[in-house]
Amino acid sequence: EPEVTQTPSHQVTQMGQEVILRCVPISNHLYFYWYRQILGQKVEFLVSFYNNEISEKSEIFDDQFSVERPDGSNFTLKIRSTKLEDSAMYFCASVRTATYEQYFGPGTRLTVT
Amino acid sequence: LAKTTQPISMDSYEGQEVNITCSHNNIATNDYITWYQQFPSQGPRFIIQGYKTKVTNEVASLFIPADRKSSTLSLPRVSLSDTAVYYCLVGSEERGTYKYIFGTGTRLKVLA
Known part of the structure; x- marks a missing residue:
């Protein structure tokens, strides 16, 4: 069964550093999402991406965040200057068409020290 | 977007049927209702829609129910x-994508 993959599984970085989180969505999927989950809290929507552009973003997704689909397979989330409060699990999800059934990756645990 | 309300936690025993109810009073005409399951340190997994x-x-x-202001997930014989x-x-489709707002969820603990 095809699945969404994410790398790295765990990233430790110092405050102020840039990080890039990588996702490989399921091939032939067209819609991509990033979510984050602070430890012990709910899953929060960050951004959705379709046809090489952002289609929706939350108030969390400020100028420090950006997303890219640099090639036909990868989907990345960049945080330009990390803050302590960016420490969280970051999940990527993809879906073939605009439907409700999103396939989530295993997540990247980001720790900012 | 409709806000959802669920019980924070529930306990059950193995073999029992579990029903988790969710209220969504402001659901819109085009909205679908979807349930996801999440294990610790894993991404959410689609259950049913x-x-x-x-x-x-x-x-x-x-x-x-007919008014769609609530829904109940039923898990038969939990383990x-x-x-x-x-x-x-x-979920509501906005500009060709589904934007989901996750609530706090219901933490189900199944006991032996």
């Missing part, structure tokens, strides 16, 4: 491995 009445698949049933957080979401 419905628009109205009853939907059943191999793992769960979803009951939606220890069903211990997880269950999220009720109301």
Whole structure:
């Protein structure tokens, strides 16, 4: 069964550093999402991406965040200057068409020290 | 976007049927109701989705009354491995994508 993959599984970085989180969505999927989950809290929507552009973003997704689909397979989330409060699990999800059934990756645990 | 309200936690015993109810009073006409399951340190996993009445698949049933202001996820004969957080979401399509707002979820603990 095809699945969404994410790398790295765990990233430790110092405050102020840039990080890039990588996702490989399921091939032939067209819609991509990033979510984050602070430890012990709910899953929060960050951004959705379709046809090489952002289609929706939350108030969390400020100028420090950006997303890219640099090639036909990868989907990345960049945080330009990390803050302590960016420490969280970051999940990527993809879906073939605009439907409700999103396939989530295993997540990247980001720790900012 | 419709806000959802669920019980924070529930306990059950192995072999029992578990029903988790979610209220979504402000659901819009085009909204679908979807349930996800999440284990610790894993991404959410789709369980079931419905628009109205009853939907059943191999793992769960979803009951939606006519007014659609609530829904009930039914897990038949739970096992220890069903211990997880269950999220009720109301999805709306905006500009060609579904934007979901996750609530706090229901933490289900299945006891032996």
